Amino acid sequence: MGVTALAMLASLAVLAVVGPVLWGPAADRPDPSAVLQGPTGGHPLGTDHLGRDLLARLLASTWSSLLPAVTATLLGAAAGVTLGALTAVVGGRTRRLLGAFINLLLAFPALLVAMFFAVLFGAGARGAVFALAVACAPGFARLTQTLAAGVAGTDFMAAARVLGLRRHRLLRRHVLPHVAEPLLLNTTVAVGSALVALSGLSFLGLGAQPPSYDWGLLLSQGLDRVYTEPLPAVAPGIAIVYAGVAFQLLGEVLAKAATRQHPPARQTGEPAASPAPTGRRPAGADLLLEVADLRVALPAGDRTIRPVRGVSLALRRGEMVGLVGESGSGKSLTALALADLLPDGARATWSAHRFLGADVGSLTRRERHRQLATGMAMIFQNPASAFNPALRIETQLTEAVRAHHGIPREQAVEQARVQLQRVALPGERRLLRSRPFQLSGGQRQRVAIAAASMMRPDLVIADEPTTALDVTVQRQIMDLLRRVRRDDATAILFISHDIALVADACDRVLVMYGGTIVESLPARALADGARHPYTRMLVASVRGLTADRESSPPGLGGAPPDPGGTAPGCPFLDRCPQRLDRCAAEIPVLSALDPHHEVACWRPLPPTASSGRPETEECDT
Incomplete structure (x- = not known):
């Protein structure tokens, strides 16, 4: 043209x-x-x-x-x-x-x-x-x-x-x-x-x-x-x-x-920014999502930045997995890449990507969109911008099921009422006829959860759904997500900055830094079993109610790595107190410490005394 x-x-x-x-x-x-x-x-x-x-x-x-x-x-x-x-x-x-x-x-x-x-x-x-x-x-x-x-x-x-x-x-x-x-x-x-x-x-x-x-x-x-x-x-x-x-x-x-769009494609010949992770992944018939070596590239003027560099993850049916890390670590872009919602100009590549048993790369664009629309849902951080202010709640709740399942309007409205009642909102006509700006922040977030549940998806990606909400509403939102998970056997990828909330609500925790996963461990072990220096610093930065208010919480120091940089070695090198000469030359590989714990570090920290493990344990993977 x-x-x-x-x-x-x-x-x-x-x-x-x-x-x-x-x-x-x-x-x-x-x-x-x-x-x-x-x-x-x-x-x-x-x-x-x-x-x-x-x-x-x-x-x-x-x-x-x-x-x-x-x-x-x-x-x-x-x-x-x-x-x-x-x-x-x-x-x-x-x-x-x-x-x-x-x-x-x-x-x-x-x-x-x-x-x-x-x-x-x-x-x-x-x-x-x-x-x-x-x-x-x-x-x-x-x-x-x-x-x-x-x-x-x-x-x-x-x-x-x-x-x-x-x-x-x-x-x-x-x-x-x-x-x-x-x-x-x-x-x-x-x-x-x-x-x-x-x-x-x-x-x-x-x-x-x-x-x-x-x-x-x-x-x-x-x-x-x-x-x-x-x-x-x-x-x-x-x-x-x-x-x-x-x-x-x-x-x-x-x-x-x-506004040129680059559709996701299999990775072919792109220079690797880091070795492919080799750690163990959940396996079995209930494996819902499996992604290996996911990368995202964004054009930025005369250069290309890569905020996601080789992310590998897997989710089982009914599992809640937390994804934590600093702002700019690539959490939201990873979620958007999984949902095929990357911004214009961004390009996602991978070595393997399977969702609901199908190879995503082999699907046509129409097939991929239909699979994601019916099998995956997203709950965005800001429901005020996620909803169309010109459309009524009823329309936005029923649009997807009517388009993909072809059910009559009356039946779709009845399903919307059921889902609203499920999230503790009255399914009355007044609420259905309301527009998003007529609801409070907590109500909008509840409606967002109801909208995500309308299609009975197999996977829900919750991108910081409790941000800017008071603690009481946060608790209610988390209870609703647990209910969706329990009733529908829905897997949930929960993205948050709140380490304590993730440790309390999730089964596993993926810690992300510099566009890649640096540690994967059970949520119960997050407080005293973290082995990566970055994860340990994140945990130490969480202050309890009984903490000394006069003292400053321990900080990470320094700044996250430049997503457009090409320096070799570990991305956490400049901020790590445990760095070795090897860290400056080689990117650490995500490797297993035990069947449920993986870490990408050449010198993992020993477990703390409260973890029940010997202080002298060391791993040189």
Whole structure:
């Protein structure tokens, strides 16, 4: 598509430059002896009422047809973007007035507005350009208003206002750079629409006026004899469609380049960032999910960062596994990769990935989406953004079961009531007819759990579902997750920063650092059986109610590794008090200390005295 768009635009650019030079004289030279001729060898498209060659006029008018369309689009974009962006930097009353004004402008069809202002400004190419600029400005204003609304409420805008920056500086430095990309894409596509609209105005006699001409006027003149000689009318129409499609294709290419998606694929030839883990994994007929050497790559300008580097994990049916680690360790991206929800541009690879007994890499995209939609569910950290604020709770609860199971609406609503009652919410019509913003944070999180349970999934990924909730609601949410696990034999991958909560609720704990699993151990052994220095530091940073409030809790010190770095050795090297020379040269492999405990460390710490193991035990794996 990109090659086609560039070739079409290049041909238009060449014709626009050389057309008036090569064919301009022939296009304006009358020939009384060849008036209104049909297509001949000397005149492939025929001649007009003055005997002028129509092919020459068609080619010579490329510049006069394209330039007004580009000019009108740029003028309309400049006016609309300025109007829409102002809504992000003005006060509340002015913002509402501007919004109402934009809504009023959008109430009128753009073509009718263009025709009205073309008459007002006077027939001619200049009047048509200004008329079309006025007509397309409201569309740009609405798009900019929507995009700027997402910037207006950010912390950096608030900080800029506190600094007393003037509005023009807020627009230029803080608003427009964040909304420029979609506006540029929309402008490119709008040029094609403007070309068609301007040709329509010329066709109606409101655009180019003789002796000037463009494709729209040529189309109007050729229409008079379309039943006897169709080529004089068809050829300008083809030129208009050709140029319009060229700009539309360019917009599509630029949009795909900005939001290109890389579907998950098997790992083939990618340089390994670390040795493949060789530790033991749960096995048996109840194995639900198995992933080996999962990696995620994200483009970041001129480099690629790899926040997930060789994660291997497995979950049994009915098992709750905790995934803990610092912010930036790759926990959420791992979960998103498992659910095929990675952000645009991200690419996931693996050496093995099986879910519900099927090889995920061998499935088609449609099969993979259906398997994940029916067998896996996610509970997001922020239910306020996870739910669509424009849809009612009833719609969002029943949408998946109706789409994938094909059950009637009444039956789906009844299932939604049952699931709401299951999470201790009244399944009454009032709640079902509510929208997410009408519920409290705890209610939204309960509804999120109910939504995750609607499909009776085999696996639920809970990405920090108790964050920002008070301790009482946290306890209730954890009780609900335990109930879902017990009643439906659902496996749960529980992601959290709360070490104490994970140790209390989960069967196993996976500790993640620098994009990989550094330790896997039973949850009951987390407090006194951790062997990796990083895990031991995480546990030590948890303070109890009886801790000395005057003393500072032990910290990790330093900073997590750069996800775009390529330094060899252990990612925890700079922060580890137990480091060896070997740690700087080789990445440790996740190896078994016992049948239920694995650690990726060349010098594991001895177990603490309370673990019941001898202090002298040492492992040199």
